[in-house]
Amino acid sequence: MRPKTMEYFDKLIANSSVALKDVKEQGRKVVGHYCVFSPVELFEATGALPVGLCATKQEPIADGEKVLPRNLCPLIKSSYGFAATGKCPYFHFADVIVGETTCDGKKKMYELMGKMKPMIVLDIPNSSTYEHRKEHWVGELHRLKKYLEEKLSVEITEQTLRDTIKMYNEERRNVMALVSLNKNQPAPLSGIDLLKVLWGRSFQINREEFKENLLALIEEVKQIVADRKNDDFSQETLKKPRILVTGSPTGVGQEKVMQIIEEAGGQVILQEACSGIKGFVDLIDESQDPYQALAEKYMNIPCSCLSPNDGRMELTSRLCKEYDIDGVVDITLQACHTYNIESYTLKEYLREHGDIPLLQIETDYSQADNQQIKLRIDTFLEMLQE
Amino acid sequence: MYTAGIDVGSVSTKAVIFDGSNYKYIIMPTGFSPKVAGEQALEQILDRASLTLEQIDRIVGTGYGRVHMPYATKTVNELTCHAKGANYLFPNARGVIDVGGQDSKVMLLDGAGKVKDFLLNDKCAAGTGRFLQVTSQALGVELDEIDAITAGQAPIDIGSMCAVFAETEVLNLIVQGKERGEVLAGVLKSIAIRMAAMSAKLFGDFAQDESSQVIFTGGLARSKALRQMLEQYSGWKIETPEQPQIIGALGAAVIAYQ
Numbered sequence: 321m322r323p324k325t326m327e328y329f330d331k332l333i334a335n336s337s338v339a340l341k342d343v344k345e346q347g348r349k350v351v352g353h354y355c356v357f358s359p360v361e362l363f364e365a366t367g368a369l370p371v372g373l374c375a376t377k378q379e380p381i382a383d384g385e386k387v388l389p390r391n392l393c394p395l396i397k398s399s400y401g402f403a404a405t406g407k408c409p410y411f412h413f414a415d416v417i418v419g420e421t422t423c424d425g426k427k428k429m430y431e432l433m434g435k436m437k438p439m440i441v442l443d444i445p446n447s448s449t450y451e452h453r454k455e456h457w458v459g460e461l462h463r464l465k466k467y468l469e470e471k472l473s474v475e476i477t478e479q480t481l482r483d484t485i486k487m488y489n490e491e492r493r494n495v496m497a498l499v500s501l502n503k504n505q506p507a508p509l510s511g512i513d514l515l516k517v518l519w520g521r522s523f524q525i526n527r528e529e530f531k532e533n534l535l536a537l538i539e540e541v542k543q544i545v546a547d548r549k550n551d552d553f554s555q556e557t558l559k560k561p562r563i564l565v566t567g568s569p570t571g572v573g574q575e576k577v578m579q580i581i582e583e584a585g586g587q588v589i590l591q592e593a594c595s596g597i598k599g600f601v602d603l604i605d606e607s608q609d610p611y612q613a614l615a616e617k618y619m620n621i622p623c624s625c626l627s628p629n630d631g632r633m634e635l636t637s638r639l640c641k642e643y644d645i646d647g648v649v650d651i652t653l654q655a656c657h658t659y660n661i662e663s664y665t666l667k668e669y670l671r672e673h674g675d676i677p678l679l680q681i682e683t684d685y686s687q688a689d690n691q692q693i694k695l696r697i698d699t700f701l702e703m704l705q706e
Numbered sequence: 707m708y709t710a711g712i713d714v715g716s717v718s719t720k721a722v723i724f725d726g727s728n729y730k731y732i733i734m735p736t737g738f739s740p741k742v743a744g745e746q747a748l749e750q751i752l753d754r755a756s757l758t759l760e761q762i763d764r765i766v767g768t769g770y771g772r773v774h775m776p777y778a779t780k781t782v783n784e785l786t787c788h789a790k791g792a793n794y795l796f797p798n799a800r801g802v803i804d805v806g807g808q809d810s811k812v813m814l815l816d817g818a819g820k821v822k823d824f825l826l827n828d829k830c831a832a833g834t835g836r837f838l839q840v841t842s843q844a845l846g847v848e849l850d851e852i853d854a855i856t857a858g859q860a861p862i863d864i865g866s867m868c869a870v871f872a873e874t875e876v877l878n879l880i881v882q883g884k885e886r887g888e889v890l891a892g893v894l895k896s897i898a899i900r901m902a903a904m905s906a907k908l909f910g911d912f913a914q915d916e917s918s919q920v921i922f923t924g925g926l927a928r929s930k931a932l933r934q935m936l937e938q939y940s941g942w943k944i945e946t947p948e949q950p951q952i953i954g955a956l957g958a959a960v961i962a963y964q
Contacts, residue, residue: 664907682828689829691770695809696826699785703821 321544325537326513332520332530333572336371337409339525343369344413349472352414352437353522354399355422356594356621357444359614361488361604362464363418365481366474372522373417374408375399376571378685387432393655394684395569396425403433410523411437416471418464420444422625423658440467445619448626457615465611481610487527492600494534495521499597501541502589503643506557508541511565511578511588518596519572560587561646561704566636567663567680568653569595574685577651577693584697589643592636593651594623601635624658632662633669640676647677647704649697654684677704708757709764711958712747712778713787714771717807717835717925719743720952721751723762724959730755731952740771748777766958770808782961784954785813785824791957792921793819795947800918801909803901803936803944804953805926807835812905814912819957825908831869833900835925840869841876841893845886852890853931861891861935872896897926898935905940914942922946923953 344350349368353360354375363370374380380401381394387404388397402408411417419430419441430441442460445453465476495518502509517534524530550558563586565578570593578588590596598621605613622631636648648670652660663680670676679700683689713720714736722731732750736743744767752759759777767778768787775781792799793815802813810833814822831837839849841864847855862884866872872893879889905920914920920942922933927950937944947953 677823692809692826692829695770695783695785698783699821699824702783702786703823 323537323540325533325540328533329516329520333523336523336525340409340413343525349415350413352410352417355420356599357420357618358418359618361484365476365484366468366472368472371410373410374402376573380405380407391655393425393653395653396429400429400433403436438471446625446627448628453619454615457619458611461611461614485604485610486606489603492603495600498538499590504545507587507589508545510582512575559705560585561701562587562589562644564589564592564639564645564648566592566648567651568656568659569593570651571595577681580694580697584701586701592639624662637673640674650678650680652680652682707763708761709959709962710762711955712744712767713955714740714744714769715807716770719747720955721747722952722955722959723751723755724963726963733951741774744771744775764962766962768954768958785821787954787957789813789815789821790819790960791953794960796919796921798917798919799921801920803905803922804924805835806924810834812908814908825904832867833897837869840873844873844876852929855887856891856931859887859891861895862888864892864896894932894935898939901936902940920944923950925951
């Protein structure tokens, strides 16, 4: 049974894109961002509305390719295409854009995108063992603070920042409380519904309303789980392999691999990716100096742009145990070198830690390879079931 | 009891009828309609075995055309079928390398013929039958002549991984005065190297002995020259079934029987 509260999340992104105009008309500033490394607490502390930007649809890719090379990650081409054609309302209404030097494709694309809107690109140290990386992060956060204060003509006080951190921590705890309900067997929420909530989190206009719906959803799902009995389910349902999805981001609009998994009889339990729980799983230390605390949280997000990226191996392996995962599907977007190469490392790691099989799927946003993906997924699920 | 397996591939369609210990097969081109090919293959194999449809207990369909088989009892993906077929003929098969028309795959099997892990080629024709087809067509060579033409020839390195660019490269080599045999041997070498790398990635340090054979299947396994190169570049000792094309259909028929 699908929770009724999901209806709010079904419409969230579309409704927000319409409501955004009113937000602007009321004089509120808007800060646009793309990435899980974006310190959204700082944006919120200016009084501006932080919004995610469109990056997950095939449609604007042809426009992106008018400038960018074809053999590039679809997420980068889609982001640029959306921005260049004015088809992303969030980009259109943003006063400033915040980017980060994550992968090579993104940082070079930002050079071009920077001509369209005021933009700051945070320098993220890619070496996870660099001894001064925390100081470096703190320095970048202060540079961002100054930039936002200047562009948005506001002052960020320490108290507002602390309050914002508290608010976002609460949101992270709530999101994880929802995700944790999928520890139940069978999982009460489909992977695609879970994605709608987690992705929608970056496209909300009214944080209070989002929170109320999130809490209502948690309660509703808890009730569903409490009311059901084991013999409500067929043997077939109970045998559906429990899949963890990881790799390059899978946002709303490019769910095809998750959809194929679910149609082929797998349960997508959760996503480890940055479109999943990667940014929610760790909280920010509320007792520290807020800049130090933000730096500590964000510098440890286990993205494949970090080298080495041991954090992802450990997190994925831990999630496999906590969520009783049968197999991992590692989605690599075309030309995403860091996730592509890291797939081998992750596969080996999971083999040695709990012997969890991993299937890598390399794809883009088009529907052209659906049959090929289906063959791989069918075989993988069959392999897991016996 | 009789069962049938039908494997509609991108290039050829294979059908097998199995009675638990013996099997009969047919192979025919798929043509443009996988639906019609499957129906014709079923007709032909019934004819070959002198049986009627009513005498067949179960039919398992596989291959990329398996979505158009209303007559199939069930459909099973081609990796599972290949694994089963290889296991039926070679109970000690632990690794399978299959080069078909549009897919190349490598599989690790357990003793029961179950797929333990697998890899397929990416969205690219390099290392597939199509790659060889495009290049040999450009040279005016039929696939069945390849072994004879490449015999004793030193392979020329082909740099292009893409089937489309390889066609141009191959023609350029001929213009430069190279022999067809050495150019084609180069094409086989590039496929062998590609498949050897793919299998090394999957097989890892899998130790080979009498009880763990590596089997080479699919249309391209008909070429002895390619098998030898594959052995040379992979370091595995590789076995080929007598009819390497029908392994998927045979596996399907065996699955239907069980």
